[in-house]
Amino acid sequence: MGRVEETWRQFVPTAQLQRAEPRDFRFDWASATLPGLSVVRYELAAGVTSTVAPSGQLLACRVSGGGARVGTGEKSLAPDTAWITDGRPITAHWDGPATVQALIFDRDGAQRAARQISGDDRLELTVHDAAALDAASGELWNRTFDYLLGALSSAASSDALVFAALQRHALNVTLTAFPTNFRDAMELSPQTRAAPAAVRRALAFIDENAHRPITIDDVALAVHMSTRGLQRAFQRALGTTPRDALRRARLAGARRDLIRTADPVAVIARRWGFSHPSRFAAYFRAEYGVLPGATARPDA
The missing domain is CATH 1.10.10.60 (Homeodomain-like)
Known part of the structure; x- marks a missing residue:
């Protein structure tokens, strides 16, 4: 069991396996790492009690099978459903073969991206509650995790364009599938002032950098606008989106x-x-x- 805890702590240093009964012990591990994001999936057949309280990380996770029970200390979460923590301790217990799926974001990097996407430069990324918003949101997160791990497992190490898009998608889904203040920021009125000069600069930036792993967040940053503000400006000026412009350039x-x-x-x-x-x-x-x-x- 020491190997299990040691491996898990490479990704979440605060992780603790407080009790482990080997029984029919099996341990299968798969992971992929991007700058600011780790994707982890492991299967562990054992009786386990595990606690995580991430520091400097945003951890979204799901423990399924084995009669898994998950809680925050204040309340129990629905079994087999995704949950999230930005530091609050979460404890999970299972008695038989179980599967753990986790997306682990660097908190500072996630906050920078959330500020850029929302246009709120003062946003202090916060999780309001551990449970997903509803069953549909939890299932969306599950499907996103499966797609992400599969795509990263098959992608070549040089696929920087693909990796950047995958990372942004994973963060967007995670921050909207759970109750976070990112959702609150996104519900505020976007920048509405038309900016044709900014649109022209954005198109020039796209043409010059389409071969690089840029996202629409990078385009917005380059022209000193929020992502939503740039989207609105493109729609007003061109009747299209920055994403469409980037796709056409590529x-x-x-x-x-x-x-x-x-x-x-x-x-x-x-x-x-x-x-x-x-x-x-x-x-x-x-x-x-x-x-x-x-x-x-x-x-x-």
């Missing part, structure tokens, strides 16, 4: 590579941040009227 880059190089279509798609070949093909056809294979060099 499609244009992929098209250039298809014409100029002999690299396989799938390699070029991933280079430009498209992790799903079928989705890339659909976007490409919608933009250019043909499939990527029709554009690629004959020797590709």
Whole structure:
């Protein structure tokens, strides 16, 4: 059991296994790490009581199977459902084979991203309650976790564009699936002043940096606007979104590579941040009227 606790503490230093009865002991571990985010899934067949009280971290987790019981000390949480803590101790107990799924965010990094997305520079990221907002929100978090771990497990280490998008998506889902003050900030009125000059600067930034792992948050930061303010400005000025503009710029880059190089279509798609070949093909056809294979060099 010492190996289990040691491994878990690499990701959550405050984690403690207070009791472990080996019985039919089994331990299977899978994890992936991005800057500011760790994705962990492990299966442990044993009688366990575990406590976490993360410091400097935002931890969203789910313990399922094994008769798992989870609580904050003040109340019990519904079994087999996702929960979150920004420091409040959470204790889990299970008696048989159980699966633990966790997203572990660096708290400072998550707060910076939350401020940028919401446009509230004074936001002090806070969790109001441990339980997910409702069953649908908890299930959304579960599906996001499964997708994230699968995508990270199959992605190449050089897929920086994909990683940046995955990380932003994971944080967005986590901060909205649970009762946090990020949700409160997002319900405030967004910036409504049209800013065509800012839109032009944003488009120039996108064109110059589409090959890099930028997100729409980075675009907004580059033109000194909140993400929601930039979205509103794009909608008013262009009738589109910054995300659509970034996608089109990356499609244009992929098209250039298809014409100029002999690299396989799938390699070029991933280079430009498209992790799903079928989705890339659909976007490409919608933009250019043909499939990527029709554009690629004959020797590709």
